[in-house]
Structures are given as C-alpha cells and as structure tokens.
Amino acid sequence: MKKINIFLGGYINYTNAQNLNCRAIADHLNKEKFDVFTLKAHFGDNTSLKINTFTCKIPFRFTRHLGFLWGILHCDIAYLPKHSDTPFWVLKLAKLLNKPIFTTIEGIETIQRLISSYNSVDKIICRFKYFNNIYAITDRIINNNKYITLESNPLLLGVNTSDFTRVQRNQLDSICFVGHLSKKKRVYEFITLAKLYPNLQFKIVGEGPEQQNLQSNPLLNVTFLGKLNHKEMDAVLCGSDLLFLPSKSEGFPKVILEAASAGVPSVVYDSYGASDWIDNRKNGFVVSVFNQVEELVNELLENPTLLQEVSSNTQELARRFDWRNIINDWEKVIVNLYNGK
Numbered sequence: 001m002k003k004i005n006i007f008l009g010g011y012i013n014y015t016n017a018q019n020l021n022c023r024a025i026a027d028h029l030n031k032e033k034f035d036v037f038t039l040k041a042h043f044g045d046n047t048s049l050k051i052n053t054f055t056c057k058i059p060f061r062f063t064r065h066l067g068f069l070w071g072i073l074h075c076d077i078a079y080l081p082k083h084s085d086t087p088f089w090v091l092k093l094a095k096l097l098n099k100p101i102f103t104t105i106e107g108i109e110t111i112q113r114l115i116s117s118y119n120s121v122d123k124i125i126c127r128f129k130y131f132n133n134i135y136a137i138t139d140r141i142i143n144n145n146k147y148i149t150l151e152s153n154p155l156l157l158g159v160n161t162s163d164f165t166r167v168q169r170n171q172l173d174s175i176c177f178v179g180h181l182s183k184k185k186r187v188y189e190f191i192t193l194a195k196l197y198p199n200l201q202f203k204i205v206g207e208g209p210e211q212q213n214l215q216s217n218p219l220l221n222v223t224f225l226g227k228l229n230h231k232e233m234d235a236v237l238c239g240s241d242l243l244f245l246p247s248k249s250e251g252f253p254k255v256i257l258e259a260a261s262a263g264v265p266s267v268v269y270d271s272y273g274a275s276d277w278i279d280n281r282k283n284g285f286v287v288s289v290f291n292q293v294e295e296l297v298n299e300l301l302e303n304p305t306l307l308q309e310v311s312s313n314t315q316e317l318a319r320r321f322d323w324r325n326i327i328n329d330w331e332k333v334i335v336n337l338y339n340g341k
Contacts, residue, residue: 003032003033003034003035004033004034004035004076004077004334004335004338005034005035005037005074005075005076005077006029006034006035006036006037006075006076006077006078006079006334007037007038007071007072007074007075007077007078007079008022008025008026008036008037008038008039008078008079009022009038009039009068009071009078009079009080009081009082009086009090010022010023010038010039010081010082011039011040011041011044011056012026012038012039012040012044012047012049012053013040013041013044013045013046013047014040014041014043014044014045015227015229017106017254018081018082018106019082020254021081021157022038022079022081023038023047023049024158024160024323025079025323025327025330026038026049026051027049027160027323028323028324028327029327029330029331030327030331031050033331033335034331034334035052036051036052037051037052037053037054037070037071037074037075038051038052038053038054038071039053039054039055039056039064039067039068039071040053040054040055040056041055041056041060042055042056042057042058042060042063043060052074054066054067054070054071055067064085064087065087068086068087068090069090069093072090072093072094072097072099073097075099076099076100076338077099077100077101077102077334077337077338078094078099078100078101078102079101079102079103079104079334080101080102080103080131081103081104081106083103083110083114083127084114084117088127091127091130091131092130094130095130100132100133100337100338101130101131101132102131102132102133102134102135102333102337103128103131103133103134103135104134104135104136104137104155104157105134105135105136105137105141105145105148105150105251106137106141106157106251106252107141107249107250107251108140108141108144108249108250108251108272109249110141110251111124111145111146111147111148114127115147121147124147124148125147125148128148128149132337133151133333133337134148134149134150134151135150135151135153135154135155135333136150136151136154136155137154137155137156137157137251137252138154138251138252138272138273138276139154139273139276140272140273140276141154141251141273142154155329155330155333156252156321156326156329157252157254157321157326158257158321158322158323158324158325158326158327159254159257159258159260159261159318159321159322159323160261160322160323161261161318161319161322163230163234163258163261164234164237164258164261164262165234165237165238165262166261166262166263166315167238167262167263168263168308168311168312169241169242169263169264169265169307169308169311170304170307170308171241171304171307172200172241172242172297172300172301172304172307173200173201173241174200174201174202174203174239174240174241174242175190175193175194175200175201175202175203175240175241175242175243175244175297176202176203176204176205176236176237176240176242176243176244176264177190177202177203177204177205177206177243177244177245177246178205178206178233178236178243178245178255178258178259179205179206179245179247179253179255180206180207180208181204181206181207181208181209181210181211181214182208182209182210183210184247184249185208185245185246185247186246186247186248187204187210187214187246188210188214188246189246189290189293190202190204190244190246191214191219191222192290193244193293193294193297194219194221194222195219196294196297197221197297198219198220198221199221200221200297201221201223202219202221202222202223203222203223203225203236203239203240204222204223204224204225205225205226205227205228205233205236206226206227207226207227211224233258234262237258237259237262237264238262240259240262240264241264241307241311242264242265242266242267242297242300242307243255243256243259243264243265243266243267244266244267244293245266245267245268245269246269246290247269248269248271248272249271249272250268250272250274251272252277253268256268256274256277256278256284257317257318257321259314260283260284260314260315260317260318261314261318263311263312263314263315264311264314265283265284265285265307265310265311265314266278266284266285267284267285267287267293267296268284268285268286268287269286269287269288270286270287270288274286277317277321278317279313281306281310282310282313283310283313283314283316283317284310284314284317285310
C-alpha cells in the first residue's frame with residue numbers, strides 16, 4: 001500500500017499551540033502508513049524528528065512562502081491550522097492541484113478574531129471555502145459557529161502524557177496559572193486569589209502584555225516564571241497542587257491535559273464547555289463565579305481528601321486524551337480525504 005504524504009503546516013520547533021499540535025501529530029502518525037512533511041523556523045529550537053522538514057530561513061517573510069510551496073507540492077493531503085500565517089495563495093494552489101486540505105477551529109472566538117483582522121466576513125467565508133473539511137475541537141465550538149460550515153463531530157486534540165511526571169497530590173500548598181498574560185486570560189483574578197491566601201504559593205507561567213502591570217505590586221507568595229520549556233514546565237507542575245485558569249473564553253486549554261498528566265486538577269469556568277471533558281469534583285473543578293473558586297480553595301484546605309481523590313482521577317482524563325489514542329481519529333480523517341470521502 002502506498003504511503004500517504006501528509007503536510008502539516010506548522011513550525012514544529014517553535015512553541016505555539018498549533019505548532020506543538022503539528023509536532024505531536026507528526027510524532028504519532030503511523031510511519032508505515034504516512035510520510036510526514038512539515039516546517040521549521042530558523043528562530044526555533046533544535047528539535048529533530050525523523051520526518052521531512054523545510055527550514056524557513058532569513059528572511060522568514062519570504063522563505064515561509066517557499067516552505068508552504070514545498071509542502072503542497074510534496075503532499076497528498078495537507079493540514080493547515082495556522083489561519084493567519086498560511087498564505088491565501090496556498091489554499092488556491094491546493095485547489096488547483098486537487099490536493100485536499102483540512103483545518104481545525106480551536107476557539108469560539110477564532111472566526112470573530114479573523115473577521116476583525118481582515119475587516120470582512122465575506123473574505124473569511126471565502127477563505128474557508130477552500131478547505132475540504134473544517135473541524136472544531138469541541139462540541140461547544142460547533143454549536144456556537146455562525147459563519148462557516150463545520151463537520152458535525154469534533155476532531156479532538158491530545159497531550160503527550162509521557163512528557164510529564166505524575167505525582168499524587170495530598171494537600172493544597174501551591175496553585176499555578178499557565179498561559180498568555182493578557183486581559184482576556186483574566187490573570188488579575190489569579191492575583192486576587194493569591195491576596196486572599198498569603199500562606200499558599202502562587203506560580204505564574206507565561207509572558208504577555210499585562211506582565212508589567214501584574215508585577216507592579218509584587219506579592220511575597222506570587223512568583224512569575226516567564227516562558228518555560230517542556231522540562232521546566234514539568235518541574236512546575238510537579239510542585240503544584242492545583243491549576244487555576246480564570247479565562248472565561250477558551251477553546252480547549254491544552255494545559256488542562258498537561259496538568260492532568262502530572263496529577264494536578266484544574267479549576268476552570270463553565271462558560272466555554274469545560275463540562276464536556278471535566279466531570280466536576282471527580283477529575284477537576286468547574287465553577288461559575290469567582291466566589292466559588294474561593295469556596296473551593298477553603299474546602300480543599302479543610303478537606304485534603306477531596307484533592308487526593310480528584311488528583312487520582314486526573315489520570316483517566318489524561319489517558320483519554322493521550323495522543324497515542326487521539327491519533328487514530330486523525331489518521332481516519334487523512335485516509336478518508338485521500339480516498340475522496
């Protein structure tokens with residue numbers, strides 16, 4: 001049987017959600033069935049996988065076009081998740097060469113942000129018409145879609161559970177936040193929580209435009225760790241007992257799965273469909289308002305058994321979304337596109 005050539009349109013050596021997903025897909029696809037082609041950025045790390053890569057060198061604005069051209073010419077199927085970075089001519093060329101392409105929508109606000117960037121609903125609708133299949137990563141995104149045609153079932157993203165050291169949590173001493181330090185992520189709520197519990201340690205992982213404001217009035221129990229690599233991230237999660245994500249607008253935060261892989265339960269808001277994958281008080285915590293976060297922390301301090309039980313149950317959550325299991329669905333999508341289904 002001929003191998004299917006799949007082009008993954010991300011830069012697998014540079015940290016970004018879509019890039020990391022492409023790297024994971026490239027790593028887990030069955031190499032006896034698929035030949036993988038993907039991109040690297042000259043400013044990324046020295047990541048090496050046994051796959052076909054094109055390094056986009058200086059000047060990057062020009063060579064990224066060469067990289068996408070290389071990918072489309074070599075592939076049978078292309079996965080193009082980077083909507084703003086992928087040049088429009090790439091979509092047209094794929095159509096001209098009869099190369100099926102598919103993509104994923106990873107947030108409820110993704111389309112709205114693209115519309116704001118291009119200042120036109122019609123341009124976005126036109127752009128997405130070139131894709132053979134468009135998948136959302138959650139049911140909530142499918143149900144909230146207004147402008148483009150999505151597949152009826154989500155195409156889930158996964159986590160490399162083996163990248164994280166699993167530790168059973170016994171009592172609440174440390175809470176962490178991981179993400180972009182922006183107003184949208186509502187990190188100020190994390191700081192507010194830290195003020196309420198001076199005897200607990202709070203760790204913030206990430207960078208962003210709000211970092212200076214957040215650090216303007218330093219607290220002794222809050223540590224800003226900046227941007228971390230996988231090894232450093234594993235160490236932070238090993239030393240944390242709870243993950244709190246104050247954002248009320250997300251797709252499917254991958255860090256929830258990373259935390260679960262390390263045995264850390266997450267506290268998230270219910271406004272973006274977290275209940276679809278988190279069973280409240282079983283493998284994580286889903287709240288509606290900030291007061292419920294405070295009540296939960298009080299309960300966990302008074303009743304460590306609850307934290308212990310939920311920490312233990314995160315293992316099944318992580319296992320369910322392990323890329324080694326999730327990749328089967330991705331392979332079916334690629335094969336079906338290749339066969340014209």
